[in-house]
Amino acid sequence: MIQIARAHFEQLRAHASQAYPNECCGALLGEPGEPGSIRVREIVSCENAAAKPSTGYKIADEDLARIQRESRARGLQICGFYHSHPDHPADPSASDLSDPCWTGHYIITSVVAGVAAPGVAKETKSYRLLLENGSRRLLPEELQVLPEE
Numbered sequence: 296m297i298q299i300a301r302a303h304f305e306q307l308r309a310h311a312s313q314a315y316p317n318e319c320c321g322a323l324l325g326e327p328g329e330p331g332s333i334r335v336r337e338i339v340s341c342e343n344a345a346a347k348p349s350t351g352y353k354i355a356d357e358d359l360a361r362i363q364r365e366s367r368a369r370g371l372q373i374c375g376f377y378h379s380h381p382d383h384p385a386d387p388s389a390s391d392l393s394d395p396c397w398t399g400h401y402i403i404t405s406v407v408a409g410v411a412a413p414g415v416a417k418e419t420k421s422y423r424l425l426l427e428n429g430s431r432r433l434l435p436e437e438l439q440v441l442p443e444e
């Protein structure tokens with residue numbers, strides 16, 4: 296299960312709207328909790344460094360290294376990532392399973408063209424990437440949005 300504050304949830308969905316028709320991406324920072332469960336404490340919006348940002352996302356290595364450094368200094372760790380699927384459901388794509396080199400939690404928001412805003416965020420789902428016997432699996436997990444603290 297992943298737990299995230301309402302403000303952070305809205306923030307990553309807003310990022311998905313703004314990035315449309317491209318994919319957005321960012322990191323989820325949290326504290327280690329119960330095995331398989333994470334409480335997101337901060338989210339870090341990133342530039343999408345993919346060669347074709349409309350169909351994929353990539354966080355530059357130097358960005359990732361900096362986020363890791365800064366989060367460690369504050370007692371947090373990268374517990375996963377978020378990204379968006381423009382004009383596609385919030386289900387994992389083939390590359391979502393093949394690309395990530397981090398086990399952890401992956402939040403996906405689907406977004407469609409909007410009138411007032413570039414994009415309108417639709418459903419948001421979360422998955423947990425597991426490595427089992429050398430093969431990867433993305434398991435749907437409960438996403439709990441917490442009221443303001």
Ligand SMILES: [Zn+2]
Pocket residue numbers: 378379380387388391403
């Ligand atoms: Zn994806």
